[in-house]
Amino acid sequence: MIKRTIFFPLLAVLLILGSCSKDDESPTPEPEPKIETPQPTALDLNDFDNGAGVMMQAFYWDVEPRHEWWDILSEKVEGWADAGINRMWLPVATKGQSGGYSMGYDVSDYFDFGDLYQHGTTETRFGSREELENLIDVSHQHGVEVIADIVINHNSGGGEEYNPYRGENTYTLFDEDHGNASGMFNRDYENFYPNSTSNWYDNSLFYPETNLDHHQEYVQNWLWKNENSVAKYYMNVMGFDGWRFDYVKGFEPWVIKEWLDEVGGFSVGENWDGYSPNLEAWVEETGSGAFDFATFYKLDEAFDRHDDLTIFNDEMLWKTHPDKAVTFTANHDTEKDSNEDNYISYDNKMKAYSFILTHPGYPTIFYSDYENEEFKEKLNKLMLIHNTIATGEVEVLYVDNDEYVMKRSGNATNPGLILYINTGINAKRRSVESNWNSNFVMDYSENTNYIAKTDETGSVMLEGPANGYAVYSIMEDGE
Structure with missing residues (x-):
């Protein structure tokens, strides 16, 4: 059993809804309450x-x-x-x-x-x-x-x-x-x-x-x-x-x-x-x-x-x-x-x-x-x-002289991961196909704070930190 625990910082996505009147003479309406969308959080890898x-x-x-x-x-x-x-x-x-x-x-x-x-x-x-x-x-x-x-x-x-x-x-x-x-x-x-x-x-x-x-x-x-x-x-x-x-x-x-x-x-x-x-x-x-x-x-x-x-x-x-x-x-x-x-x-x-x-x-x-x-x-x-x-199975999603993006497919109970190695002097972003549909993803190596969301087909834009690496996987849906 893996005993080591690593706590990741809370990552939030906020959506603030409000309205205002177009009629200056109308009574000022009561402000709409702020609605916070559920906050996705890091998986507990343990x-x-x-x-x-x-x-x-x-x-x-x-x-x-x-x-x-x-x-x-x-x-x-x-x-x-x-x-x-x-x-x-x-x-x-x-x-x-x-x-x-x-x-x-x-x-x-x-x-x-x-x-x-x-x-x-x-x-x-x-x-x-x-x-x-x-x-x-x-x-x-x-x-x-x-x-x-x-x-x-x-x-x-x-x-x-x-x-x-x-x-x-x-x-x-x-x-x-x-x-x-x-x-x-x-x-x-x-x-x-x-x-x-x-x-x-x-x-x-x-x-x-x-x-x-x-x-x-x-x-x-x-x-x-x-x-x-x-x-x-x-x-x-x-x-x-x-x-x-x-x-x-x-x-x-x-x-x-x-x-x-x-x-x-x-x-x-x-x-x-x-x-x-x-x-x-x-x-x-x-x-x-x-x-x-x-x-x-x-x-x-x-x-x-x-x-x-x-x-x-x-x-x-x-x-x-x-x-x-x-x-x-x-x-x-x-x-x-x-x-x-x-x-x-x-x-x-x-x-x-x-x-x-x-x-x-x-x-x-x-x-x-x-x-x-x-x-x-x-x-x-x-x-x-x-x-x-x-x-899970290994699939190389992209490779060239200074970028390498590899996917482990995971399984029914394990999300797997995507490794992004970038040897360039600047951070890079690349769109790849994941196994995750409509999920927020983050770097569990904590080398970048970049967060992305996959679309309904699994496509996602990921970031490779300059002269470094990131290991992406899904986040928990907020409740």
């Missing part, structure tokens, strides 16, 4: 619930202060839940080679959640195991699922040993004394490519000498099959609810399919590919959701690189697989490497959010964006819109 939700990416690269992150998030969960967040994606929660400085992607011990001393620290960068368990409990109390970031292709931080299959020393020895203090899922060079059962390897991958061989039964047992496997331990012992698979190009799609067949849970993969057909093929093979990099790059191109909103006509994952498309405008990598190819500019960020929070797909909010005071309330309004009236 009356609608389309069953959607929003995921929070609850970290950025090199979060600070170190060792306090789990406690910081525990204080924020209730507010996020009230705003419409139903899942929280955490950073890699186990010990990495960089110890107390590690963001977790140099994974060393899959079962050290900040309770074992190794790599120079007991706590992870984010805190202790006890603090993590408390964060998961608090999240569940507020109806928020917790998504684990899982790195299952490359390992880091093992001991040095001679690897006969590479003819050189590699850091592939993981045991109680070498980067795996838990003693669970010990590994050596035989568990990585190449080995005695496979001479395949790809040196273009991250950490190629420690790229796990998922064809080995031993590796499969420890990652997802055994009762004390990584997957089952994370879910049954730690209480995680789902998975964000890191760098899925480092292993084959069947790995995720088998993982999900074994343990289930929400799943999204980082298949960093802007070509939508490749994403479509991957989600069909795995059964997992995928970050919609195709949409991310179209947003970047449309707003920043080409200044051309007709790019939104191109292929994107949400158009073909809306239930598998996890949309986003920023993440820890794109913000860390802010450049024109992997970055949506600050000035265009909210327009990009207006797109993903009104279109199909499962949107992700980036922590640093939400904590930006200039963005927070705007994002709260968009999340409320997303979780309530962003429903």
Whole structure:
């Protein structure tokens, strides 16, 4: 149930009727009483619930202060839940080679959640195991699922040993004394490519000498099959609810399919590919959701690189697989490497959010964006819109270089919406065909005070604020 409430200002339309005599010598008539027409008011969007939700990416690269992150998030969960967040994606929660400085992607011990001393620290960068368990409990109390970031292709931080299959020393020895203090899922060079059962390897991958061989039964047992496997331990012992698979190009799609067949849970993969057909093929093979990099790059191109909103006509994952498309405008990598190819500019960020929070797909909010005071309330309004009236079929009503008008049709009990993005320097107005007949309409994002009324056929003149967006829907009839 959406708990966030936003109150909109009272909007009135007044009709004053009066009369006067044409005969100067006639007695002055009593003035006619003023008649006020009923005043249309904003819908209470909390009356609608389309069953959607929003995921929070609850970290950025090199979060600070170190060792306090789990406690910081525990204080924020209730507010996020009230705003419409139903899942929280955490950073890699186990010990990495960089110890107390590690963001977790140099994974060393899959079962050290900040309770074992190794790599120079007991706590992870984010805190202790006890603090993590408390964060998961608090999240569940507020109806928020917790998504684990899982790195299952490359390992880091093992001991040095001679690897006969590479003819050189590699850091592939993981045991109680070498980067795996838990003693669970010990590994050596035989568990990585190449080995005695496979001479395949790809040196273009991250950490190629420690790229796990998922064809080995031993590796499969420890990652997802055994009762004390990584997957089952994370879910049954730690209480995680789902998975964000890191760098899925480092292993084959069947790995995720088998993982999900074994343990289930929400799943999204980082298949960093802007070509939508490749994403479509991957989600069909795995059964997992995928970050919609195709949409991310179209947003970047449309707003920043080409200044051309007709790019939104191109292929994107949400158009073909809306239930598998996890949309986003920023993440820890794109913000860390802010450049024109992997970055949506600050000035265009909210327009990009207006797109993903009104279109199909499962949107992700980036922590640093939400904590930006200039963005927070705007994002709260968009999340409320997303979780309530962003429903029904999509129809693009108009698009050119600097205008994009899109309709969600709604249904018998939900009015739907119309999104108007305008990248021009001046406000613009455009007549479009809505599904609403003889209704007053307003902008529920509150970026413009413009109010219009649809005619008996649904035609309406809407306004797109200068270099901004508006999200229109109907108003309540006055009583």
